[in-house]
Amino acid sequence: MDIKEQYGELSAHYPELTDRVAVVTGGAKGIGLGIGLRLAREGMRLVIGDIDGESLASTAAALGDLGATVLAFHGDLSQSEAIEALFEQTGEQFGGVDLLVNNAANLDRFRFLDTHEETLERQLATNVRGPYLCSLQAAKMMKAQGSGNIVHISSVGGLRAHWRGFPYDVTKGALDAMTRAMAIDLAEYNVRVNAIGPGAIRTRRSLPDDNPVTQEMAGRIPLRRFGLVSEIGSVVAFLASSEASYMTGQVLYVDGGITAQLSPPGQKL
Numbered sequence: 001m002d003i004k005e006q007y008g009e010l011s012a013h014y015p016e017l018t019d020r021v022a023v024v025t026g027g028a029k030g031i032g033l034g035i036g037l038r039l040a041r042e043g044m045r046l047v048i049g050d051i052d053g054e055s056l057a058s059t060a061a062a063l064g065d066l067g068a069t070v071l072a073f074h075g076d077l078s079q080s081e082a083i084e085a086l087f088e089q090t091g092e093q094f095g096g097v098d099l100l101v102n103n104a105a106n107l108d109r110f111r112f113l114d115t116h117e118e119t120l121e122r123q124l125a126t127n128v129r130g131p132y133l134c135s136l137q138a139a140k141m142m143k144a145q146g147s148g149n150i151v152h153i154s155s156v157g158g159l160r161a162h163w164r165g166f167p168y169d170v171t172k173g174a175l176d177a178m179t180r181a182m183a184i185d186l187a188e189y190n191v192r193v194n195a196i197g198p199g200a201i202r203t204r205r206s207l208p209d210d211n212p213v214t215q216e217m218a219g220r221i222p223l224r225r226f227g228l229v230s231e232i233g234s235v236v237a238f239l240a241s242s243e244a245s246y247m248t249g250q251v252l253y254v255d256g257g258i259t260a261q262l263s264p265p266g267q268k269l
């Protein structure tokens, strides 16, 4: 992958983030990679945790080539042992954590009547227990430091139901509630907690832009296109910066207008 060609040189927008430490879960590809790249551009030192060892190795190497300082952690971040190990290594190598981005998720979606108890439990483990346990480890370090930022990557599905979106939407709704609950509890330690609800974002899993299905889907989005991973990364950087110093407990939708509309463009209700 030619990261430089896709994203350009590393250059900071928020100087206060330089040399700060960010943990990004699920940062090996997709939106997590876009977030990692943006934070690297801000001069942040990165810890990238992912279950996909191959993508993790190539992403860490590519970020390293750009001059970023990266600790790659390979593990299943729905499990407490792996999460404890990740934060132990982060503390040993970087001495603390300033920003946690809970991005890793299981994106499977099903029709309600096709699901079983295990479907729900598997998704809750990655999408809720993982972010909860990562946040718990990070918040303890942030409390000791006297500052910190946590950003959950949720979804428009936390607010409105996808067609056949069970139990994914349930987990994202829980993450939104966790954002508010954590924000209230951690405010006294100068730790801010916010979430981002992406709409349809173009990743390596997406069909090509000229595919008729993609075009039909894009036509139903007010801005008439899918979002870019860099457009999620920029909001993460903003939330972590001092520009957002009075924001906590919020879910920001970065969705081209999906959650604002009552019916798709050109269609009366």
Ligand SMILES: NC(=O)c1ccc[n+]([C@@H]2O[C@H](COP(=O)([O-])OP(=O)(O)OC[C@H]3O[C@@H](n4cnc5c(N)ncnc54)[C@H](O)[C@@H]3O)[C@@H](O)[C@H]2O)c1
Binding pocket: 025, 026, 027, 028, 029, 030, 031, 032, 049, 050, 051, 052, 055, 075, 076, 077, 078, 102, 103, 104, 105, 106, 107, 126, 153, 154, 155, 156, 197, 198, 199, 200, 201, 202, 203, 204, 205
């Ligand atoms: N792509 C979209 O359109 C979209 C829309 C709304 C929300 N989101 C959210 O954005 C986030 C990233 O989604 P994406 O589209 O980049 O998905 P993706 O599948 O491309 O990337 C997810 C990453 O998380 C990793 N991961 C998954 N389970 C893990 C685990 N148990 N432990 C460690 N790593 C794990 C994967 O290996 C992968 O690298 C998710 O939280 C998703 O719900 C995505």
